[in-house]
Amino acid sequence: MATVEIRDLTKIYPGGVSAVESVNATIGDGEFVVLVGPSGCGKSTILRMIAGLETITGGDLLIDGARVNDREPGERDIAMVFQNYALYPHMTVRRNMEYGLRNEGRAKDEIARRISEAARMLRLEDYLDRKPRQLSGGQRQRVAMGRAIVRDPKVFLFDEPLSNLDAKLRTQLRAELKALHDRLKATFVYVTHDQVEAMSLADRIAIMNAGRIEQIGTPMEVYQRPATRFVADFIGNPAMNFIEGRLDEGGHIKVDGTDVAQLGQAAPLHAGAKVIVGVRPEHLSLDASDPADGMMSLSMAATFQEQLGADTVIHGKVLGTDDALTLRLNGIHTVTPGQRINLGADTAHLHFFDAETGARLSA
Amino acid sequence: MQKRVVFRSKSLPYLLLAPQIIVTVVFFFWPAYQALESSLFIEDAFGFSREFVGFDNFRALFADDVYLASFKVTLVFGFSVTLLTMGISLALAVAADRALRGATAYRTFLIWPYAVAPAIAGVLWHFLMNPSLGIVSYWLDALFGTDWNHYVSGQQALLMVIVAASWKQISYNFLFFLAGLQSIPRSLVEAAAIDRAGPTRRFWTIVFPLLAPTTFFLLVVNLVYAFFDTFSLIDATTHGGPANATSTLVVKVYQTGFVGQDYGASAAQSVILMLIVIAMTIVQFRYIDRRVNY
Amino acid sequence: MVENRPIGRALTHLVLILGVTFLCFPVWMALVASTHPPEALSRAPIPLWFGGQAWENYKTILSGGLSQAGGVPVARMMLNSAVMALGITLGKIAISLLSAFAIVYFRFPFRMAFFWMIFITLMLPVEVRILPTYDVMVKLSLLNSWGGLIVPLIASATATFLFRQFFLTVPDELVEAARIDRAGPMRFFWDILLPLSRTNIAAIFIILFIYGWNQYLWPLIITTDESLYTVVMGIGRMMNAGEALPVWHLIMATAVLAMLPPVLVVLAMQRLFVKGLVESEK
Numbered sequence: 001m002a003t004v005e006i007r008d009l010t011k012i013y014p015g016g017v018s019a020v021e022s023v024n025a026t027i028g029d030g031e032f033v034v035l036v037g038p039s040g041c042g043k044s045t046i047l048r049m050i051a052g053l054e055t056i057t058g059g060d061l062l063i064d065g066a067r068v069n070d071r072e073p074g075e076r077d078i079a080m081v082f083q084n085y086a087l088y089p090h091m092t093v094r095r096n097m098e099y100g101l102r103n104e105g106r107a108k109d110e111i112a113r114r115i116s117e118a119a120r121m122l123r124l125e126d127y128l129d130r131k132p133r134q135l136s137g138g139q140r141q142r143v144a145m146g147r148a149i150v151r152d153p154k155v156f157l158f159d160e161p162l163s164n165l166d167a168k169l170r171t172q173l174r175a176e177l178k179a180l181h182d183r184l185k186a187t188f189v190y191v192t193h194d195q196v197e198a199m200s201l202a203d204r205i206a207i208m209n210a211g212r213i214e215q216i217g218t219p220m221e222v223y224q225r226p227a228t229r230f231v232a233d234f235i236g237n238p239a240m241n242f243i244e245g246r247l248d249e250g251g252h253i254k255v256d257g258t259d260v261a262q263l264g265q266a267a268p269l270h271a272g273a274k275v276i277v278g279v280r281p282e283h284l285s286l287d288a289s290d291p292a293d294g295m296m297s298l299s300m301a302a303t304f305q306e307q308l309g310a311d312t313v314i315h316g317k318v319l320g321t322d323d324a325l326t327l328r329l330n331g332i333h334t335v336t337p338g339q340r341i342n343l344g345a346d347t348a349h350l351h352f353f354d355a356e357t358g359a360r361l362s363a
Numbered sequence: 364m365q366k367r368v369v370f371r372s373k374s375l376p377y378l379l380l381a382p383q384i385i386v387t388v389v390f391f392f393w394p395a396y397q398a399l400e401s402s403l404f405i406e407d408a409f410g411f412s413r414e415f416v417g418f419d420n421f422r423a424l425f426a427d428d429v430y431l432a433s434f435k436v437t438l439v440f441g442f443s444v445t446l447l448t449m450g451i452s453l454a455l456a457v458a459a460d461r462a463l464r465g466a467t468a469y470r471t472f473l474i475w476p477y478a479v480a481p482a483i484a485g486v487l488w489h490f491l492m493n494p495s496l497g498i499v500s501y502w503l504d505a506l507f508g509t510d511w512n513h514y515v516s517g518q519q520a521l522l523m524v525i526v527a528a529s530w531k532q533i534s535y536n537f538l539f540f541l542a543g544l545q546s547i548p549r550s551l552v553e554a555a556a557i558d559r560a561g562p563t564r565r566f567w568t569i570v571f572p573l574l575a576p577t578t579f580f581l582l583v584v585n586l587v588y589a590f591f592d593t594f595s596l597i598d599a600t601t602h603g604g605p606a607n608a609t610s611t612l613v614v615k616v617y618q619t620g621f622v623g624q625d626y627g628a629s630a631a632q633s634v635i636l637m638l639i640v641i642a643m644t645i646v647q648f649r650y651i652d653r654r655v656n657y
Numbered sequence: 658m659v660e661n662r663p664i665g666r667a668l669t670h671l672v673l674i675l676g677v678t679f680l681c682f683p684v685w686m687a688l689v690a691s692t693h694p695p696e697a698l699s700r701a702p703i704p705l706w707f708g709g710q711a712w713e714n715y716k717t718i719l720s721g722g723l724s725q726a727g728g729v730p731v732a733r734m735m736l737n738s739a740v741m742a743l744g745i746t747l748g749k750i751a752i753s754l755l756s757a758f759a760i761v762y763f764r765f766p767f768r769m770a771f772f773w774m775i776f777i778t779l780m781l782p783v784e785v786r787i788l789p790t791y792d793v794m795v796k797l798s799l800l801n802s803w804g805g806l807i808v809p810l811i812a813s814a815t816a817t818f819l820f821r822q823f824f825l826t827v828p829d830e831l832v833e834a835a836r837i838d839r840a841g842p843m844r845f846f847w848d849i850l851l852p853l854s855r856t857n858i859a860a861i862f863i864i865l866f867i868y869g870w871n872q873y874l875w876p877l878i879i880t881t882d883e884s885l886y887t888v889v890m891g892i893g894r895m896m897n898a899g900e901a902l903p904v905w906h907l908i909m910a911t912a913v914l915a916m917l918p919p920v921l922v923v924l925a926m927q928r929l930f931v932k933g934l935v936e937s938e939k
Contacts, residue, residue, distance in 0.1 A: 053368055053833050074839030086830035090852040099848070100838035147834075367829045369764050370842040379759035380771050382752040383812055387774055389797075390790065390809035391781045397789035451676065458672040461665070465673075471927060472677040477934075478919035479684075480871035480889045483912050486896060487683040490690065490905060498686060501701040533680065535934070542935050562665065591784045595873030599893040613784045620788035621878070629788045636785040644780045 002064040002077075002154035002187050003029050004050060010058035011045050019045040021211040022059065032181050032188040036198040037208035037234070043191045044159055046208075050189060051080050051157050063154060074103070076155075079148035083160040085140045087132040087147075094128040097147045114150045121183070122146050138169045145180070158190040162197065174200055195235055199223070207231045229276055229358035232351055238281045238313055238326045240351070243298075245275045253277065253352060260296045261347050274355035281313065281328035283349040286341070296350065298343045300325050302335040316341070395637065401630035420631035429607055430615065430632075437611040440525060441589040447529040448585055449578070452536030457566070459537070460544040470541070477534035485596035488527035513601065517608025520601050524609050527600070528593050536581050543577035544570065583647045590639070612636060684916070691715070691910035698905045714910045722891075723907055725898045727883050731911050734888040739918070741806050741876070741887055742869035748811030749865050750858060757820035758846055762832070779814045783875060791878050801882040810875060816861050819936065823857045824850065860933025863926055867919045888915040 004027040011020040020042040027033045035043040048054040050061060052073035061069050068076050079100075087096050094115060101111045119125045122142045132140055141161060148156055161177075162170045178201055181188055192198055198205050199219045206216040207230070215227035226232035232240045245255040249271045253261045260277065284298070299319035306313040312333040318325050319340060327343065335341065352361040402420050406413040424430045459469055476484070491499040492513060500511035513520040547570060555565045594613045597603060603610030603618060610618070616636060620629030686705075690698060693708035718731045759765075760772055783790060790809070799805030827850065835845045876890040886894070892911050895904075923930050 051833070051837065053836065073833070073836040078837065080834070080837050082830045082834065084828065084830055086828065086834040088831065088834070088849055090849075090855075099835075099840070103839040103844065147838075366761060366825070366832070368832050368836070370762055370832075370836075370845075372763065372842060373765075375842060376759040376763035376765045376768070379755040379763075383756040383775060383817065384771060386752070386808065386812040387778055390793065391778050391812065392774075394786045394789035394793050395781050397792060398786050401789065451679075454672055455676040458669045458676075461669045462673060465670075469673045469677065471924065473673075473680060474927070474931070475920050475923050476680050476684075478867050478923040479916050480873065480919075482871075482873045482889050482893055483915055484683075486892055486908065486912050487687055489896070490909060491683055491686060493905075496698055496701050496703050496905070498701070498703055498705070501703075530680065530683065533676075538931060538934060542931075591782050594784050595889075595893070598877075599873070599896050616785070617787055617874075620791075626788065633786045633789065637781065640780045640782065640785060 003027060003062075004155055004187060004189065005062040005065075006046070006050075006059065007062070008059035009046065009049060009056065009061065011042070011049060011054065012057045019211055020049070023211075023213055025206060025213060025216060027187060027189060030185045030187055032190065032201060032203045033206060034190045034192060034198040034202035034204075035206050035208060036192055036195055039193055041208040042211040043193075043208045047080075047157050047159055047189060047191045050155070051078055052076050074100075077153050078155045078157055079151045079153040080157040080159065081141075081144045081148050081161045083163055085132070085144040085164075087140060087143055089132055092129050092131055093124060093135070093143050093146075096132070096143060097150050100147070100151050111150075114152070118146045118149045121149065121180070137165050138173060141165065141173060142176075145177075149180075149184070153186075155187045155189060156184075158188065160192055161190075163192070163194070170197075177201060195237065199235070205235075207234055209234075225360070226278075226351060227360050229278070229353040229360075232278050232353070236280055238328060240278045240280050241284075241325050243277045243279070243318060243323060243325075244355070245277045245352075247271055247273045247275050255296065255298075258296070261350060261352065275361065276353040276355050276358075278351035278353060279345045279349060281326040284327045284343045284345050286329070287344055295344045296347055298325070298345065300327065300341045300343055302339045302341055303337055305333070305335050307332060314341070398630045398633040398637070401626055402634045404627055406626040416627070420627045421635075424628065424631055424635070429610075432607060433610045433612055433615045436521070436607070436609065437590060440521065440528075440593075440609070440611055441586050443525045444528045444532065444589040444593075445582060445585040447525065448532045448536050449581060451529070452533050452581075453540050455533070455537050456540030456544055457570075459541055473537050474534045476531055477538075479531055480595065481528065481531055481593055482595035482599040484527050484531035485524065485600040488523055488530065489600045492523050514605060517605055520605055520609050524593070524597055524601060528589060528596055531596075532585060532588055536585070539577055539581055540574065543574045547573050580647070583643060587640070587643055587647075591636075612639075684913075687909045687912050690906055691913050693906055695904065695906055710906070714906050715914075718907050718910050718914075723895045723898070723904060723911075725895075725902060725904065727886075727894065727898075729883045729886050729891060731888060731891070731914055733884070734886050734891045735914060735918075737885055738870055738887040738889065738915075740803070741872065742866050742918075744803070744807035745810045745869035745872075746862055746865040748807060749813040749816050750862065752811055753813045753816035754820055754851070754854070754858075756817045757824055758850065760817075761821055761824040762842065762845075775812070775814050775817050778812055783810075787874070787878065794879060799879070801880055801885060803885070805879050806876060806885065806887075810869070810872070813865070816865065819857065819861055820854065822936075823854060827853060856929070856932075857936075859926070860929045860936070862933075863922055863930045864933045866922055870919050 006023060006025050009020055009023045010018075012018045023042075023046060025033075035046060037043050045054055049056050052068070052071060056069050060067055063076060063078070088099065091099065097115050097118065098111055101114065115128070116125075119128055122145060124139070124142055124146055127135060127139060127143075132143065135143065144161065162173055165173065174197060190201060202219055204216060204218055205222050207214045207222060209230050215222055215231045222231055222235050226235060229242070233242075243255055245253045245260065247270075248254055251262055252259050253275050255277055279296075300316045301319050302314055302316040304315050306315070310330070312329050312331065314327045314329065314333065314335055316325050316327070317323060327341070353359065354361055403415060403417060404413045405416050405420070455473060459466055459473070462469060491497050492511060494500055494512040494514065497511075500509075503509040503511050511519060513523050551569055551573075552565060555569045560568060590611070591613055593611070594617065597609050597611065597614050598617070601609045603614040612632065613636070616629055616632040619625050619632060623629075689705060689707055690703065691714055692711035693704060694710045697704055697708055720730050720732065722729045722731055722734075756771075756775065760768060794800055794805055794809070799808075831849060832845060835849055840848060871889055872887065873890050873893065876885070876887045877893070880886060880890075888911065892908065892915055895908050895911060
């Protein structure tokens with residue numbers, strides 16, 4: 001097994017478009033790291049640079065401590081699962097899985113052993129002699145994984161492997177992938193734009209934006225302590241609410257004149273600066289009648305609701321403003337458009353960001 | 364359009380291209396260059412000496428009534444073949460597109476002449492129209508009292524090669540028109556029907572304009588075919604006769620070079636022909652570019 | 658169709674039947690003529706139905722040819738045509754596949770220059786530069802040889818463009834997967850690209866085979882050796898030699914034989930043929 005280390009990794013396309021800007025990360029042995037971000041953020045480019053499919057403009061890529069920038073993809077001891085599977089359409093499942101091993105010149109019996117092992121693990125035994133077009137989407141995806149597994153590589157790379165599948169199958173294969181990782185204990189680098197997938201699979205998540213890593217941490221770290229406003233907005237569904245506040249002379253953050261928090265350390269901002277207060281929809285509650293200590297109170301004008309069965313999501317605006325506000329409640333609730341709702345939020349669940357830079361301010 | 368990923372190798376792509384490029388240079392570029400060069404010289408019949416004469420060969424050609432006549436023959440022949448072929452093919456394609464029963468069978472019987480060599484097409488029609496025993500010339504005489512003899516009448520000879528050349532080219536045009544018709548969305552025709560356009564009106568206002576790219580493409584292809592690919596058809600039947608009535612430019616360049624052994628004049632004719640092909644290719648390609656952006 | 662009026666339907670079929678008749682009639686007459694003795698074809702009107710001498714006529718030309726035109730057996734000419742057509746076809750396909758592969762899957766200096774060189778050959782058909790090409794053949798001593806018949810015709814812009822077009826539609830991920838699977842460029846070409854191109858190769862094969870079989874001018878100027886005569890060009894010589902003689906029954910039998918292979922190829926592989934024809938012109 002192996003570690004992957006990237007140092008100041010940079011990709012500038014011919015023509016000057018910069019896709020990845022000086023990214024640093026270390027992926028530990030056996031770790032499952034998910035790169036997540038909106039499309040065009042550079043996550044796939046990083047994966048493809050690790051694979052060797054994209055030349056590296058600057059920086060170093062180390063696999064197991066060895067610099068592999070200039071090695072061909074076939075010589076990096078990696079395997080990759082593609083979004084559209086990239087199975088060779090004219091070869092059977094068996095031939096697809098064998099192809100890399102044959103090119104390495106492995107012995108016949110070893111190839112046969114590895115294929116049957118992988119086929120058993122992925123429940124593909126009955127399909128080995130079929131062509132890819134005779135398989136369903138989920139089966140094709142498992143063949144693509146099988147092709148990676150038989151090579152027993154140092155690092156597995158996944159490029160949005162589940163996004164061509166329907167929602168139900170995606171959930172099922174997500175569980176299988178997680179089980180596979182537990183079983184292989186190999187190093188996985190996984191790219192997706194789906195934050196639910198990222199949260200449920202990853203040991204650590206790297207959230208990317210505009211060619212940079214905004215934050216890298218465990219799923220709970222990025223949920224509980226998002227390092228930037230971008231991360232806060234990206235992780236969590238429905239997305240976090242943002243309300244504008246101001247910093248006063250005493251280091252207090254005030255929203256609409258009400259004191260909601262005191263910045264802990266010496267504030268990096270001058271008095272009167274704008275601060276963004278973030279609160280997740282699930283951390284807003286209806287019990288604002290008793291403005292106890294440590295609660296921020298808010299009023300909202302409801303516009304519509306989504307009843308999801310277990311939960312109800314209520315959309316509206318902060319009363320008297322145009323700022324959108326979303327509220328997520330357990331159980332079934334009914335609101336009428338225009339209805340005024342008084343809300344409260346535990347200040348422990350509030351997040352503060354510099355309005356200029358988007359950086360997190362510790363309270 | 365380009366590939367995102369490519370292989371890296373310094374010499375391999377050149378090796379892969381070598382066979383094609385060598386054949387191209389030796390058998391296409393070298394002769395073309397020789398034609399250019401020779402067109403500026405006069406050579407004696409035995410090839411012992413040659414003399415630089417500038418554009419004299421070209422001047423002589425354009426002063427030669429026989430050569431100018433072959434220009435006219437080529438144009439009449441080319442446009443007649445093109446019109447005849449496209450008219451018949453379009454009618455057949457429209458009918459085949461409408462036919463519900465037997466469409467496949469009709470198509471089979473309409474496409475196979477594509478495989479017949481132009482020379483053979485000429486031989487077949489030569490036989491049908493033979494003045495003494497041809498069945499078609501016999502019928503023409505019986506029905507209209509036509510005295511058919513393409514050995515004597517230049518007009519009749521030209522008409523015969525036009526019919527033979529069109530006969531061979533119909534399949535090709537038919538297939539392209541049919542493909543063009545089938546790519547027109549049914550919903551457009553149905554929308555026009557709902558807008559109360561009758562079948563004839565629908566054809567001329569909806570279908571025909573949408574076929575314009577195909578039509579234009581075929582126009583150029585048919586002219587190129589008639590100008591250059593029909594040498595064998597004419598050579599196997601009339602040899603350009605009688606009295607040069609069927610002597611197109613390509614027949615002329617062959618006869619000047621191989622029969623007349625006039626090197627400089629033949630080379631000058633080659634140069635003129637190359638200019639014509641280049642012009643037609645440019646027209647065709649400008650159109651193809653537009654079709655890509657369609 | 659939107660409407661289905663009986664008169665319209667009848668007209669549709671009438672047009673198609675007229676078209677089929679026009680296209681088939683000349684070949685019908687050739688078939689009929691090839692089964693009669695020479696006397697039956699000596700005066701108009703000639704018969705419209707088969708005679709009884711098919712066997713003798715075909716036997717005569719297949720083994721002995723037309724004595725007035727050098728007496729080369731048509732069987733020999735058919736064989737020569739087949740060798741030439743297959744040589745041209747396979748040669749064109751092989752070098753076009755390689756060229757298209759180089760142009761699509763590599764980046765190298767002068768890539769576009771080579772692309773245009775291949776393109777320009779479209780503008781230089783042999784009919785246009787007959788004499789200088791003949792001269793080149795003389796200089797290279799390629800007259801009266803198989804090499805001379807085949808090699809100069811195997812450059813193909815059309816096939817190169819068709820394969821290039823197809824390669825561009827092959828998903829990039831397949832190359833990437835192959836590279837990760839340790840396949841170098843040639844292994845990728847053999848193991849993956851070539852098998853995927855099968856249908857396109859078959860389609861262009863039909864078009865090119867017909868092109869090769871139907872060559873007339875090229876064998877006419879390159880061969881004077883009777884053992885290299887091809888059938889399409891041979892029939893031209895028969896016409897020149899035998900036009901005035903009562904040998905139409907033999908000429909028509911030869912014409913039928915000369916049409917047979919390419920027509921059979923088109924009929925047997927109709928769907929592929931249509932695909933190849935329509936796509937190679939895109």
